[in-house]
Amino acid sequence: MHGVYQTNIVAWAFGNGVMSQSLVNPKQRSILFLVLPYMLQKAAANRVKSRSYLAFPYGVLSIATYLERQAKVNVNVEILDLNLYDLDDVSIVLEKTLEACKPEFVGISMMFDQSYRYVGAIASQIKSWNHKAIILLGGASATTAWDEILSEQSDVDALCYSEGEAAVSELLASSDPFMALQKDPWVTRESLKMMRRPRTTYVDHLNDVVDIDYDLVDTSVYSMKEAFSPFASYRKENDVRQFFMVTSRGCPFKCVFCAEPSLHGASMRYADIDAIIGHVERMVDNYGMNVLTFYDDQLLLDTKRAKELFRRLTPFKLRLEAPNGVTLVYIDDEMAFLMKQAGFDTIPLAIESGSDHVLNKVIRKPLKVNKIKPVVRALQRNGIFVQAFFVIGLPGEMDEHREETRQLIKDADLDWSGFSLATPVRGSALYKICKEKGYIKEDLGIGEIESNKYIIHAPDLGLEAEKITQQAYQMNLDVNFVNNRHMRLGDYETAIRCFEEVIDRYDNHAFAHYYLAEAYAALSLRPDAVIKNRRRFTELIDQDNDWRDYAASFGLLAEPASEPSPPKHAIS
Structure with a gap:
């Protein structure tokens, strides 16, 4: 069957x-x-x-x-x-x-x-x-x-x-x-x-499970999707063979929004490098794997191990990705170089906020904002596209803190940023806080928490669904489209790949169509694509009031939307 x-x-x-x-x-x-x-x-x-x-x-x-x-x-x-x-x-x-x-x-x-x-x-x-x-x-x-x-x-x-x-x-x-x-x-x-609180039974050594037997399923029926990147393999290869790998479990940190410690504990457990490489060899030989996705929560924490892993992965010439994000404090120049050599062309950094107050007092993350920019530079010097993840709308985060995050993104010159609405998932400290303080419904049922909806309600703290959702998306539009780094630098080829990647995922993204047209026009390429995407932008803002409001807030409605013309980015 x-x-x-x-x-x-x-x-x-x-x-x-x-x-x-x-x-x-x-x-x-x-x-x-x-x-x-x-x-x-x-x-x-x-x-x-x-x-x-x-x-x-x-x-x-x-x-x-x-x-x-x-x-x-x-x-x-x-x-x-x-x-x-x-x-x-x-x-x-x-x-x-x-x-x-x-x-x-x-x-x-x-x-x-x-x-x-x-x-x-x-x-x-x-x-x-x-x-x-x-x-x-x-x-x-x-x-x-x-x-x-x-x-x-x-x-x-x-x-x-x-x-x-x-x-x-x-x-x-x-x-x-x-x-x-x-x-x-x-x-x-x-x-x-009996009111007995359960305790997990851990696998002490991940060598016992790291060499996943994919013969247990029909691999051909699964439609794996690479994480967002202008360099995703599927854009240039017809035969992408992508597989997961988890080489470690646990996380010693206690970020307020994360349930990971309740799933795999605070202590780190690892698979040996030899076991990992043996699995990679079998995946390449048996399945033709050419994309390897790490789903570790702390891939870099043991820096010596991580560097050795990347050295030994380099000869396989795989494309590597880590969509859960990595902790930037473990990245130095050598780590950045080895990651690039091993096959990472894109790295997402789990930054979470551009405010020291939010990082240390709200999220409880041991990171200082002044450590961010040097790591971004080290990665970019090695030709790595640098993304970052941010969480918006945590209790204790104010408007000025969100503005600090926006400014940090621009000052650090990040290539792309992803924004998540603060979600009080069960098992996290945030869930407990929200329940105790009445920020979420008392009778919130299992399955009612959705990661793409903001459910925290704390008007006294300035946390209301419409406001936070709009702020998060305006930040996204500002830093990834209106002030896109690669558009500013005149690197229109990379900008085009980014906007096309967005459209591949969301064809109804008005700003992606608008700025894709701008990038093509700046290169004097494909006037048909310029006209097509500007027309699509016009259709979307005519059909959707939210898109029209966002476009108006950034002054895009006054721009021409029919014939190709040099974009303002080409001048600056």
């Missing part, structure tokens, strides 16, 4: 459950792993951000890989990724899969909050098929809502808190799964009654 993958070991994305009886034969187990739908509709371009691409179920594959080497029993596993089907077909596909594989355990992977809406109906269908089936729920979003889900989902037997590799292995090996589920990291109704 398309989208259903079978092997003789387990693969799923975290979970745990309460079982009402022991299974007879602990030497043979069967489990079905379901990846819940998470795909979003393509967002409007004049919203802060959204995500909508079909990624490998990495959490599922990580547990599968661990069990492939560590399982003490024979396990028959199937993986059903529901994102590969139309929502209208999910029930039928699930029914056929259950009948075909008849699993004893069903592990449901919930990595994103927007997937929660599907849990109830899917769990109910499984119990209707076989009320003895043990339903386990896990994943990042399940972990951060561990104390709420079981009261709402009567058909879910148990939940796995954080990492699932070791926990699932022990559960499947147990002759009495019910007893196994009474231990950490499992959350059951019994443990909740």
Whole structure:
């Protein structure tokens, strides 16, 4: 069946459950792993951000890989990724899969909050098929809502808190799964009654999971998407073979908006360099990998390790990316050089704010603004396109602090900036603050928090949805389009690639069309493209009042929008 993958070991994305009886034969187990739908509709371009691409179920594959080497029993596993089907077909596909594989355990992977809406109906269908089936729920979003889900989902037997590799292995090996589920990291109704707070069971050494076995899925059905960059491989290559890799877990920092410490802990754990390189060799040989995406939260923290990793990756001539962002304090001239040599053409820096007050007192991030510009220069000297991530609308951040951020972006001469609205995700300190102070709804349900909507409401602090959303997007338009660095420098080729990258993602982005026309006109190239994009800009501002208001605020409505003409950037 398309989208259903079978092997003789387990693969799923975290979970745990309460079982009402022991299974007879602990030497043979069967489990079905379901990846819940998470795909979003393509967002409007004049919203802060959204995500909508079909990624490998990495959490599922990580547990599968661990069990492939560590399982003490024979396990028959199937993986059903529901994102590969139309929502209208999910029930039928699930029914056929259950009948075909008849699993004893069903592990449901919930990595994103927007997937929660599907849990109830899917769990109910499984119990209707076989009320003895043990339903386990896990994943990042399940972990951060561990104390709420079981009261709402009567058909879910148990939940796995954080990492699932070791926990699932022990559960499947147990002759009495019910007893196994009474231990950490499992959350059951019994443990909740006892008010026992769960603790995760970590994989001590990531060598056991870093060499992901991608044969467990059909890699051809996944539409991986490179992070934003004017140098993304898909722009010049027809055959982009991109794969994920996580070489470390944990984060010692305690940024107010981040839930990472509740997922993987504060202590760092690493895969050895030899294990990483061995995996890369196999991915290149077996799959023709040419783009490697690191999803580590702290790729550079161990600087000696990071530099050695980049030295040894250089001969592979891969394109490397780190879309989670990197911590800039670990970048010196040598690190910048090695990153470029290894295959990074774009680096996103997790800066978060241009205000020392916000960084140190609000976010609790150990970074000083005066450290930013030298790192940006070091990266740019080595030919790396420098992005930065910023969070807007945190309680304690005032208008003057957001203006400091805007000025920092311009002073540091960043190539591109990404803006996120402050989101009080469960498991973060920000969520606790917002709940205690009444900045979010008391009855805010699981799945109601969306990363592209601002839900904090604190008028006394100047934090209201319309104001913060508008400020964040105006900053985006200002620094990335109106005052785009490459337009100012006369590097119109790079500017064109940036604006085309935006349009590839959001065809309805009025400013991208406007400035793409300006860049082409500055080069006296493609008058047809100049006219086409200026016409598209006019259409969009005529159709959408938000775009018209933004255009008016930056004085674009007075500019000619029909015939090519030299842009103002060509003069300055």
